[in-house]
Amino acid sequence: MSAIAKSNAHSIVEASPRAKAIAGTIVILYAVISILPLLWIVATAFKSQSDAIAYPPKVFFQPTLEGYVNLFTMRTRQTPDFIAKLPPPTTWYDKLVRQHDMVIAGPSKVVPRFINSLIIGFGSTFLAVFLGTLAAYAFSRFRIPLADDLLFFILSTRMMPPVAVAIPIYLMYRQLNLTDTRLGMILLYTAVNVSLAVWLLKGFIDEIPREYEEAALVDGYTRLQALRKVVLPQAVTGIAATAIFCLIFSWNEYAFAVLLTSGEAQTMPPFIPFIIGEGGQDWPAVAAATTLFVMPIVLFTVLLRKHLLRGITFGAVRK
Amino acid sequence: MTTIIHPENAAIEGIGEPCKRRAGVAGKTWRARGLSDRAIAWLFVAPTIALLLAINIFPLIWMIRLSFTSLNLSMSYLPLRFVGLDNFQDILTDEDVWARLQTTAQFVICSVALQVVVGFGLALLINRQFRSHSFWTTIILLPMMLSPAVVGNFWTLLFQPQIGPFNYLVSLFTGLPPSSFSMTGEVALAPWTIVLVDTWMWAPYVMLICLAGLRSIPDYIYEAAEVDRASSWRQFWSITLPMTVPFLMLAVLFRAIENFKMFDMVNLLTSGGPGSTTELVSITLKRAAFEKWRTGYSSALAIILFVTVFGAANIYVKALKRVKQR
Numbered sequence: 001m002s003a004i005a006k007s008n009a010h011s012i013v014e015a016s017p018r019a020k021a022i023a024g025t026i027v028i029l030y031a032v033i034s035i036l037p038l039l040w041i042v043a044t045a046f047k048s049q050s051d052a053i054a055y056p057p058k059v060f061f062q063p064t065l066e067g068y069v070n071l072f073t074m075r076t077r078q079t080p081d082f083i084a085k086l087p088p089p090t091t092w093y094d095k096l097v098r099q100h101d102m103v104i105a106g107p108s109k110v111v112p113r114f115i116n117s118l119i120i121g122f123g124s125t126f127l128a129v130f131l132g133t134l135a136a137y138a139f140s141r142f143r144i145p146l147a148d149d150l151l152f153f154i155l156s157t158r159m160m161p162p163v164a165v166a167i168p169i170y171l172m173y174r175q176l177n178l179t180d181t182r183l184g185m186i187l188l189y190t191a192v193n194v195s196l197a198v199w200l201l202k203g204f205i206d207e208i209p210r211e212y213e214e215a216a217l218v219d220g221y222t223r224l225q226a227l228r229k230v231v232l233p234q235a236v237t238g239i240a241a242t243a244i245f246c247l248i249f250s251w252n253e254y255a256f257a258v259l260l261t262s263g264e265a266q267t268m269p270p271f272i273p274f275i276i277g278e279g280g281q282d283w284p285a286v287a288a289a290t291t292l293f294v295m296p297i298v299l300f301t302v303l304l305r306k307h308l309l310r311g312i313t314f315g316a317v318r319k
Numbered sequence: 320m321t322t323i324i325h326p327e328n329a330a331i332e333g334i335g336e337p338c339k340r341r342a343g344v345a346g347k348t349w350r351a352r353g354l355s356d357r358a359i360a361w362l363f364v365a366p367t368i369a370l371l372l373a374i375n376i377f378p379l380i381w382m383i384r385l386s387f388t389s390l391n392l393s394m395s396y397l398p399l400r401f402v403g404l405d406n407f408q409d410i411l412t413d414e415d416v417w418a419r420l421q422t423t424a425q426f427v428i429c430s431v432a433l434q435v436v437v438g439f440g441l442a443l444l445i446n447r448q449f450r451s452h453s454f455w456t457t458i459i460l461l462p463m464m465l466s467p468a469v470v471g472n473f474w475t476l477l478f479q480p481q482i483g484p485f486n487y488l489v490s491l492f493t494g495l496p497p498s499s500f501s502m503t504g505e506v507a508l509a510p511w512t513i514v515l516v517d518t519w520m521w522a523p524y525v526m527l528i529c530l531a532g533l534r535s536i537p538d539y540i541y542e543a544a545e546v547d548r549a550s551s552w553r554q555f556w557s558i559t560l561p562m563t564v565p566f567l568m569l570a571v572l573f574r575a576i577e578n579f580k581m582f583d584m585v586n587l588l589t590s591g592g593p594g595s596t597t598e599l600v601s602i603t604l605k606r607a608a609f610e611k612w613r614t615g616y617s618s619a620l621a622i623i624l625f626v627t628v629f630g631a632a633n634i635y636v637k638a639l640k641r642v643k644q645r
Contacts, residue, residue, distance in 0.1 A: 015447035024449035027441060031458040034519060038461065040484055041473045055497075057484040131367045138363035142356055152636070154367065157375040159632045161580040163604045164621030167614065168378030168385070191374035194367050223359050254468030254583040255601075259609055269468040273587055283476055290469055301464045305457055309531055312463075312524060316569060317531050 038294070044287035049100075052283040067284025069093045070277060071110055071292075075102040077278070109271070110289060117267040117293075119182055121250040124189035128246045129239060131190070132197025137227060139198065140205040141213075151198070155314065158195040162255035170260060182265045188256055193246040196314060200245065203315035204238025205231065241307035244300050251297070268293050379625075386619035392612035406619035415595075416603065416620070423600045425510065426585075427578045430517040431571055437518060438525025439567065443559075445526070446533045460527065462520045471587030474516050478502040478588075503589050509597045513585050517578065525570045532566030533559065572635040576628055600624060 015023065044052050046063040075097055083103065089095040097104050135154075139147055169188060170179070178184030208231060216226040232239070251268075258270040272289045275282055304311065310318050354362070386407070389400045410416050441459065445452050462470070477485045478501070486497040502512040536558065544554045582601035585591070591598030591606075604624065608617035 015449075020447050020449040023444040023447040024452070027444050027449070027452065027455055027459070030441060031455045034462060034523075035458055037474065037477055037519070038465075040477060044476070053482045055481050057482060057487050131370065134363035135367040138360045142360035144360055144364060150364070150368070154371065156629060156632060157371050159576060159628050160375070160379075161582070161601055161604070161621070161624050161628065163582050163601045163608070164382075164624055165375070165378070167604075167608045167617055167621055168382040169374070170609075171381065171385075171614070172378050187370075188374060191370050194370060198367060223354065223356060248464060252466035252468075254466060254587075258468075259605070269466050269583075272469055273472040281476075286472070286476075290473055293469060294465055297464050297466075298461060301461055302457060305453075305460075308460065309527055313528065313569060313573065317528060317566065 041287045041294075042291050044283055045291045047284050047287075049277070049282070049284060052287075064096070065093075066096060067282075067288040069096055070282055070285040071275065071288045072108055073097070074105045074108050076105045077101055078103050108275075110275075113266055113268050113271040114292075116182060116265055117251060120185045120189060120265070120267055121247050123182070123186040124193055124250045125243050125246040127186065127190040128193035128197045129201075129243045131194050132201050132242065133232075133235075133239060135194075135198045136201035136205050137231065139202050141210070151202075154195045154198050158192060158314075163259070166256055166259040169256075173260065180261045180264045180266075185257070185261065185265050185267070188260070189250045189253065192253075193249055196249070196311075197242050197246060199314040200242045200310060201235070201238060203310065203318060204235050204242070207238075208234045238307075241304060241311065244304055245311040248297060248300060382618045382621060385615055386622050388615040390615040390618075392614050394612075402615070406616045407623070409616065410620050410623060416600075419595070419598055419600045419603045422510070422596070422598060423579060423581075426513060426517075426581070426597075426599060427575055429510075430514045430521070430578055431574045433514060433518045434522045434525045434574060435567065435571060437522040438527075438570070439529050439563070441522065441526040442529035442533055445530060456530075460523045463523045465520070467520065467584035468587050470516065470520060471584040474588055475503060478512065480504070504593055506593055506596050509589050509593060513588060513597050516584065516588060517581070520584070521574060521577075524574065525567075528566050528570040529563055532563035535566075536562045568638055572631070572638065576631055576635070579628060579631070580624075 043059075043061075045067045046065070047058070047061050048064050048066050051058050051061040052067075073093070078101060080101055083098050083101060086098075086103070089098055094104060138144060139151060144150065173179040173181075173184050176184075178187070212230050212234065213226045216230045217223070221229065253267070254269040257267045261267070261270070268289070272286060272293065273281075275285045275289055277285065301308070387401050387403060389397075389402045389405075391397070445456055477483050480486050480498045480501045483497075485502065486500065489495060489500075490497040500508065502508050540558055540562075541554060544558060549557070580601060581599050582605065585597055585599055586602055586605070589597040591602045600620075601624075604617055604620050607613050607620060
């Protein structure tokens with residue numbers, strides 16, 4: 001008995017402890033090196049202006065929230081005399097800014113840009129997942145003429161270079177007054193995301209046994225009721241994963257955003273590189289914006305781990 | 320178990336004829352008020368198709384029309400003049416455009432090749448399943464989830480000759496003064512810089528797909544090879560590699576298409592410079608369309624690029640089909 005158990009164990013295939021240790025060391029080394037740039041940015045966000053541009057680059061420094069304060073405010077430089085005559089600062093950030101002979105003049109544009117990112121991201125995700133679920137269900141369950149061609153057509157729209165797509169969209173949006181509007185960006189991102197949503201969701205819905213629905217149909221449910229009460233609850237993980245992928249795309253997108261928006265509907269990616277202070281990029285503020293911007297993505301990556309493979313291959317590879 | 324699903328076959332496994340089934344089983348209860356399956360199918364697919372027609376296809380057709388004109392948006396008071404194939408002729412005989420295409424091809428080939436080496440290597444190592452490998456895998460995957468534009472932007476800080484940590488680290492190891500070279504500002508270095516950052520971002524992508532390939536190889540094949548006393552070198556070449564190739568191919572084609580379209584990361588990292596050493600064709604297109612406002616000309620260039628990508632996509636589908644048939 002024990003001999004059989006032994007032969008079934010994957011002793012031959014499993015790597016030896018030594019091989020494992022070597023593999024582990026190299027991979028961990030790579031992981032640490034590859035995460036360093038990101039950690040450097042997170043650290044830069046807590047540096048003072050002078051620490052951020054110090055030579056040699058500073059690994060240890062006095063942390064400060066200057067970067068974050070600069071990110072969220074507009075400031076004007078004043079003479080020390082002027083500042084001395086002002087009433088004492090009421091908040092910690094007022095105080096921080098005055099140390100550099102500056103006075104807060106108002107909020108910066110980062111919050112509206114962040115809100116744009118949220119509205120456009122969630123709006124286009126909701127629409128793409130809604131449309132994608134319907135289409136994926138139809139492709140999965142019904143015989144649709146030219147289904148393969150339609151599916152390939154849907155996928156091919158995603159393969160166009162974004163700058164090439166932006167040229168006619170720019171002209172069209174100018175005519176329709178959609179340039180630099182959230183609605184325009186939501187529609188555009190929905191169109192890009194819907195191809196991913198259809199392909200991913202079709203895979204997820206294909207995996208739900210038809211018997212469940214058929215049983216529901218026999219029980220007198222209509223198709224739509226069966227979809228809502230049987231299929232959707234089963235597909236909820238797939239829908240959530242798809243939604244996160246769509247959200248990440250919209251959140252990260254730059255080419256369309258920089259070409260088609262300039263103010264009103266501008267999202268974070270085209271905004272971040274242009275956070276400037278006196279004399280060029282305000283690196284601590286840029287780093288602070290990058291940190292805040294990237295954090296949800298890190299969270300999503302961890303949440304999505306199981307479905308990552310599927311998402312990045314349009315459902316072509318699944319586990 | 321991992322499977323590659325061929326996109327064309329994926330759709331075929333349909334449910335016979337649901338309409339008939341329904342007529343047979345349904346009876347004439349209140350359910351008869353529900354929509355027919357055929358109606359539902361069209362109702363469900365139509366909005367997606369309509370959106371894609373409106374946002375992708377209609378503009379594309381408009382662009383095809385514009386590509387035969389001399390439209391320049393900075394001089395849009397001029398009447399629209401049709402110039403036939405002049406734009407296409409201008410582009411295809413323009414040495415600069417060919418140079419940009421060559422830059423793009425070099426970037427695609429170098430970055431994808433490097434990503435395959437690094438990604439496949441990492442996948443082989445991770446597949447040995449050392450302790451805590453799944454935690455470190457997630458860490459490695461992070462870069463590819465980030466916004467390419469934001470990545471391009473923060474790497475400019477890391478590459479600053481004086482204050483950037485990259486040059487400082489290089490100087491620690493080589494003794495070169497850190498301000499003696501600029502990764503983004505030198506003709507000899509900049510093309511490698513964009514390859515480096517792209518590899519940092521996307522090697523994990525190749526790794527993830529290769530890992531799926533490696534895990535799809537059943538253990539008994541290795542066990543049989545072991546019985547036959549095949550060396551581990553031999554096992555790699557006759558089992559591991561051939562069985563991972565389909566996955567590798569998928570990764571390569573996805574990456575090649577994406578990198579051919581590359582705009583965001585490079586635009587922020589080098590903006591095509593110094594000179595035009597890293598000016599990928601998407602950046603050329605952006606300049607023609609949104610800086611020089613040569614809409615007719617850039618429409619023609621966009622169409623040429625689109626046809627190229629579409630051709631590559633078709634090769635991709637065919638390659639997958641061949642893989643599927645094995």
